[in-house]
Amino acid sequence: MGDNLNRIECDMLVVGGGINGAAIARDAAGRGLRVVLCEKDDLGQHTSSASSKLIHGGLRYLEHYAFGLVRKALAEREVLLKSAPHIMRPLRFVMPHDSGQRPAWMIRAGLMLYDRLAPREFLPGSESVDLIGHAAGKPLKRRFARGFVYSDGWVDDARLVVLNALDASERGATILTHTLCSAVERHPGHWSATLRHALGQTRVNARCLVNAAGPWAARFLHGAAGAQGGALRLIKGSHIVVPRLFEHPYAYIFQHPDGRIVFAIPYEGAFTLIGTTDVDYRGDLDKVAISADETNYLCQLANRYFVRQIGPGDVVWSYSGVRALVEDAASSAAAATRDYRLEHDTHGAPLLSVLGGKLTTSRKLAEQAVDWIAPALGRRAAAWTAQACLPGGDLMGAQPASRAVLEFDLWVKRQQARYPWLPPALLSRYARAYGTLIEVLLAGRKSVAELGEEIAPGLYAAEAEYLCRHEWAASAEDILWRRSKLGLHLPPGAARQLDAWLDARHRAQAGEGADAP
Known part of the structure; x- marks a missing residue:
């Protein structure tokens, strides 16, 4: 476009x-x-596509007394979740308590404040948890026997x-x-x-x-x-993706002895997303990448908590982005507003x-x-x-609704009944990516064959055409790493196949334009 x-x-x-x-x-x-x-x-x-994929108030900002920012973000959390329940979902976070951290009573008090800084319509509040008998405790080292659970949200950024x-x-x-x-x-x-x-x-x-x-x-x-x-402080944040370290639906928030916070989040079914770092950045903004030190840092922090140990060789994907923060008097990147x-x-x-x-x-x-x-x-x-709903988010009508968040799985089941010819895993992915726009994607189609060429496993011409026509996709990278995360799941060579398809599509359109009267 x-x-x-x-x-x-x-x-x-x-x-x-x-x-x-x-x-x-x-x-x-x-x-x-x-x-x-x-x-x-x-x-x-x-x-914007290099974030931790969270809709959250920013629990860690409480320790910097950023109450206004946290309140503003918490007030927005459920507004956003209701506006686009297909690309967002509630997520429960587990914070294991470490003897080297603040006293448990102080953390509990902070979480109570977090719960109360803004109204919650459907997200459950925080609670203490015995990790020895909890599903979220099984992947952790045994010394983490106690923890806390609270609510935030996940988003496809x-x-x-x-x-x-x-x-x-x-x-x-x-x-x-x-x-x-x-x-x-x-x-x-x-x-x-x-x-x-x-x-x-x-x-x-x-x-x-x-x-x-x-x-x-x-x-x-x-x-x-x-x-x-326009005084800005440029901070690089990097993430790594490794094979799944746990199978339950909870995410983790870990605190490093240096005071930094790192998340470990269920990602794309088969993976765990770990990040982020906070490093002042002065390099080329078009060539931002994770450093070996950042990779080691994230692996070491994960290893501090998880039984299963990881190293740089386990990283299947990484990404980095530079956040432009308002310049303030903070001495560290992590403390910058x-x-x-x-x-x-x-x-x-x-x-x-x-x-x-x-x-x-x-x-x-x-x-x-x-x-x-x-x-x-x-x-x-x-x-x-x-x-107002974002496109595809009107599962229950034009107005944002808590039901759309809480009953998303029921809505998916209705789509499975509506499109019984579509493989369940593919329909589930379409539902999460497109919401009600699945009707545009599948309009007039009544079989998998009518989705057109399977350009790569699970990626059909109908979807690629939709993304080019409606969502400004112009390359394999756009489709495999931003419009979707299929790049994590597809075999080597899939990007070349898709770029070849896109190039053929472009040539065909150029030819049609030349032939037009």
Whole structure:
């Protein structure tokens, strides 16, 4: 998607297709603003798809007295879960207690505060647990006999970005991926921007500019936009994926003796996700990768708790992202604030810069951003996203519903009855990825044969075509590692097969275009 347009007139140009940019585009389009979003790579390709995959209040931020951030995130937790129950789900976390940590009574008090900082409609509260007789205690070393359990949520982060962009598009926004904003010029009443893409250049005149470039935000602000402000601290966070270390549905939150927190999370059925690190970063933002020290650090922490020991040779996949945090006085990367700041600049056409932020607060951040932008552009439309589902999330109707979260498995069973010809494992994956959009994916099809060519095991042409047509997928990496995590499950060579299929599709479309009258 992304037509070769020579000039676009719009109310708002959003630079950056991560979670914050996509959420702002969605909110603004829903309030009737004409929106263009440009992203130099794929949607969510960098920081937003390199998270710990959690919708959470940030329990560890309590020790830094970040009560405002935790309260804001906790208030959003169930709002998000209800808006997209297909790509999100509640998750219970186990915190084993170590004699070297704070006293158990202090941890319990912190969890009670965590439970009470924001209302909970359907997530259960925290509790103490005897790990000796609990399923979550079996994979742990015997010295961890006591622990605590609390609630947060899991999210497919890359799909969260795509669904925000899809909703924005369905509400009239223009989403331009693989499109770099190479220059902007400020005028009293508008911005003129030059966007570069594979087919040439597009000129955009926008009444307002939103800088949501994440780790690139300060560079864009000072360079292309020629404005001031935007002090950021760049922190690299890395994760490793190893073969499954436990079979129960709980996740773990571990504390290292150095004070850092690391999660171990059930992942893609056959794996365990372990992360994250916190390391100040000054390298190339387009070439972020885990270091050997980070891999060893995560393995050593896992080995401190789990009976089954792992090493770098057990790592089947790793990923790293750079978080752009608001610069503060914190001495360590782990202590730096995860809250966000919106910087407003009205010295000429309006400019909004988004600094910091996290997945959990993205909807609220977007709402606050458009609450400022819309009146600045003469529009008084009310906020709306708190009571709206993301695409595919309307399992129980247009309004977000707790039932959709609590009864997701029942909804899947109804889909199995509706599409009995679809293998159960494939239907389950479709249901989790697409929710009610499964109707679009499977429209008119009544057999597996009608899904088209099986490009790779479990990946049919119908799905690949859907992702290209509706979700801006342009490469095997987009499909195998962001629109899905099929890359973890497929044999070597699958990416080459898919890229060959995509290339043939592109040539066929180019030929059709050349033959058109």
